[in-house]
Amino acid sequence: TLPPDCPPDVEQLGRSTWTFLHTMAAYYPEVPSYAQQRSMKTFLSTFSQFYPCDHCAEHLREEMKSKPPKVESRWALGKWLCEIHNIVNESLGKDIFDCSKIDERWKDGPKDGRCD
Template identity: 40%
Template sequence: MPRAPPPGMILVTAIALFVWFMFWVGQQERPGDRLAVAPAPMPKWMKPKQPKPPIPTVGPITQAGDPIMGHLGNETLKEELGRAAWKLFHTTMARFPDEPTQDQSDALKSYLYLFARLYPCGECAEHFQALLKQYPPQTSSRSAAAAWGCFVHNQVNERKKKPIFDCSNIGDFYDCGCGDDEKEQMSNLGAKSTAVAKAEPIDVEREGPTRGG
């Protein structure tokens, strides 16, 4: 008859089996562990918005640099370019807000200085830059911008011995798409274009309802 194993061996075997079982259980992947390792993707509406990259600004060195384009020898092309450029120039002034924000006012100034640098006629650009230096852009309102633009255009007309435009008609000649009262105000300030271009103090009468009521 076989002899029963000693009680001590049974105890050691039981302890070894218990330790092995606990080790095996610890190695099994639990649902909670799976969630901790691979969390569910966050809904888009819960994700924090990334800040927009800053918009680069045009520095004074870029604005005041020398003309980029070279000499334009084709006189026919030069005249066609001039007519198209003045059309864009005055329409921009006429469509500018009558009560611009500081940012809008600065944007128009930057546009005009860059317009001078990038004008496709190099010698024309030099003349226009000289005018900008002598008569800096007036961008406090649509009327001021339009009157300033008319004055500057007449400076070019005078240099080229062309007829001088009556700036009091600027509100009718270039349609701003605005009301009659705003057109009249633009024409009234156009009649004082010299004072506007020289940044002299002037009195402007507003007729009709204003934007404030």
């Protein structure tokens, strides 16, 4: 790991960005308005153009062509993002995450209360 006052490398940028994206999805409205759905689509499309790792962004845009963002509910967005992250995990040889655990990981914390 780099010292904390250095510019982020691809790994650190990735961890911070996934934290932001999964947390945003976890707090997306259960029943988003049409305007909110459109805004989220625009956000994700813009994000995929400007994410500051060129080959990561290119890969993401390619995946989003065949798997367009699901923005119709909190659950749908969280599951879509989890699946996109798993595609990246797979390409990097990382473990596949169990998408039934996204609320526990990003919103509610584990049942044993150790994160409370």
